Amino acid sequence: MAVTMRQVASHAGVSLKTVSNVVNQYEHVSASMRARVMAAIDELGYQMNVTARNLSTGRTGMLALAVPELRLPYFAELADAVMSAADRLGYTVLIEPTTGDPAGELEVLRSPRRSMTDGLIYSPTALREADAAALAVDFPMVLLGERSLRSDVDHVAMANEAGGTMLTEHLLARGCRRIALIGAHDSEVGAGSLRVRGVRGALARAGLDPDDLPSAGSQRWSRETGRAAVAELLARGERFDALVALNDAMALGAMRALWDAGVDVPGEVRVAGFDDIEDSGYARPSLTTVNPGREEIARTAVRLLVDRIEGRAEAASEHQVPAELVVRESTG
Amino acid sequence: MAVTMRQVASHAGVSLKTVSNVVNQYEHVSASMRARVMAAIDELGYQMNVTARNLSTGRTGMLALAVPELRLPYFAELADAVMSAADRLGYTVLIEPTTGDPAGELEVLRSPRRSMTDGLIYSPTALREADAAALAVDFPMVLLGERSLRSDVDHVAMANEAGGTMLTEHLLARGCRRIALIGAHDSEVGAGSLRVRGVRGALARAGLDPDDLPSAGSQRWSRETGRAAVAELLARGERFDALVALNDAMALGAMRALWDAGVDVPGEVRVAGFDDIEDSGYARPSLTTVNPGREEIARTAVRLLVDRIEGRAEAASEHQVPAELVVRESTG
DNA sequence: CTGAAAGCGCTAACAT
DNA sequence: ATGTTAGCGCTTTCAG
Secondary structure: OOOOHHHHHHHHOOOHHHHHHHHOOOOOOOHHHHHHHHHHHHHHOOOOOHHHHHHHHOOOOEEEEEEOOOOOHHHHHHHHHHHHHHHHOOOEEEEEEOOOOHHHHHHHHHOHHHHHOOEEEEOOOOOOHHHHHHHOOOOOEEEEOOOOOOOOOEEEEEOHHHHHHHHHHHHHHOOOOOEEEEOOOOOOOOHHHHHHHHHHHHHHHOOOOOOOOOEEOOOOOOHHHHHHHHHHHHHOOOOOOEEEEOOHHHHHHHHHHHHHOOOOOOOOOEEEOOOOOHHHHOOOOOOEEEEOOHHHHHHHHHHHHHHHHOOOOOOOOEEEEOOEEEOOHHHO | OOOOHHHHHHHHOOOHHHHHHHHOOOOOOOHHHHHHHHHHHHHHOOOOOHHHHHHHHOOOOEEEEEEOOOOOHHHHHHHHHHHHHHHHOOOEEEEEEOOOOHHHHHHHHHOHHHHHOOEEEEOOOOOOHHHHHHHOOOOOEEEEOOOOOOOOOEEEEEOHHHHHHHHHHHHHHOOOOOEEEEOOOOOOOOHHHHHHHHHHHHHHHOOOOOOOOOEEOOOOOOHHHHHHHHHHHHHOOOOOOEEEEOOHHHHHHHHHHHHHOOOOOOOOOEEEOOOOOHHHHOOOOOOEEEEOOHHHHHHHHHHHHHHHHOOOOOOOOEEEEOOEEEOOHHHO
């Protein structure tokens, strides 16, 4: 079918190894040899069979990135950033959707496809303490998130708690006294609980009751969840002068629901989110949020993973990427 | 390093082939044999080396999907849909970002990585007539878009022109008389020109001048492009009572810019887009748009490609996926 | 600097 | 129903 290296070799009248050397930019090949081989390659339209090389070298040049779903804008933007960073280091990214449930997140660790990738960038959102053992894998992996589940693996942590704190202090400074929360669930791990912790801490420090937070929302952090959560809060008759959504998508859905209900943002309720996804700057009103440093997270994760794959890694490390408060119209 | 099938075989005291049979669910294996092999697999923690199988079978089980960038919401949602559809048929998707320029779009056709995927779903947006020859590839491919460049390949076309027509007729029915266009560029192929054709056709039929369309915007169909385009139109002093953006992202950016300029939507200007991305339903005002049938496009493309890969394909076919007008607040 | 030969881990005829 | 034997196309010692 396709032209093989062997055919190129015989067409050029050289050995297989020589063709391999030329193709792989091996230094010590005479110019004439190289020219002859290149000519044969062109004439035959040879294309390297990457699978064969992969088997031979034991490497595939692919990194896996496990995320819940690409429809969630944060993960689409993250994937984009990871792909660019990987590309710069000569790697390709295989995106593995987990659907954001524990089963899917565990499955990606055990998938036979792991043998097709050199390593995994893993952003679990639904794993529970009980699943921690599954993280003891025998391939290079870097975890996105705090070192909550397993410690002997590289981590890239974003400033979740600090972000929650910033947001809350900002709202308090604007005069808010009763904050409602969207998207909090009981998981003990993951970004959500840390963000909530930041919120509670700031409230406590301000002398407010950190446990008196009206809250709604589910596991799937989508616009629809945000919209439904606000509908629920209003239906329950909750009162609040600020709304912290644990991500921007929910915040955008929430703002829409508030508008539908005739509640003015930021006049009556100030709204803030997390992630600084692109939409947030274009929403009406534009959304105050926390920029988690997506680009740096992506760059760092890829670098750590590639270092480990290529044997340059030391002990497992944890990197903290600083977050930044982005104040926009939704908080006045 | 990793456990091989051979080790499993000797551990279980059977031949290589038997292990292979068990692993591949081959029917004719005695229950006892199967149990013995499974036990060995568990004890050794065996995991199939997919790369080796790929080399041997000449298949990888991966489909490539070439799109400009995942940050553009339409492509993130499309990728999501393609991945789901592929998964249902037992395939994995490798996303190949093209950056949306001609070089990147050509590159993906020639990349050695094509030997790692069984076929390609290709959504060119920047290719010119001159590049048509590059589409003569020797691997299974399905093109997303009209049969404008090459005809002997499977196509899944969306109703671009019809969509433009629907949108325009809707706007005319609402009383609009002067439509501005965002995102039109001179490319002769691609979705843009077809959408524009639909707009012009409807205008002509209504007795309006189809060539008198204020227009702005560039190749990259992002929110920022939409915002900048409106800024430019306003700066030029153009007058218009409707705005058709060639995709939703630009429409959302445009609406934001109109709001910044104090122009009421839909009161003074009605706005419409294309794609029905998720954001459009949550925007304020929510955006009137054309739903191109993304799910069906994805399903159809994957099915066509897999049929071809697995040898069930006939002659090249063109599938038309119907579009649907989604009327929302932005057109009153 | 180039060639010969072995082998990566699996599948697939072909036997048995 | 299970075992044997060749490869798949490339990389990689090891010679020369």
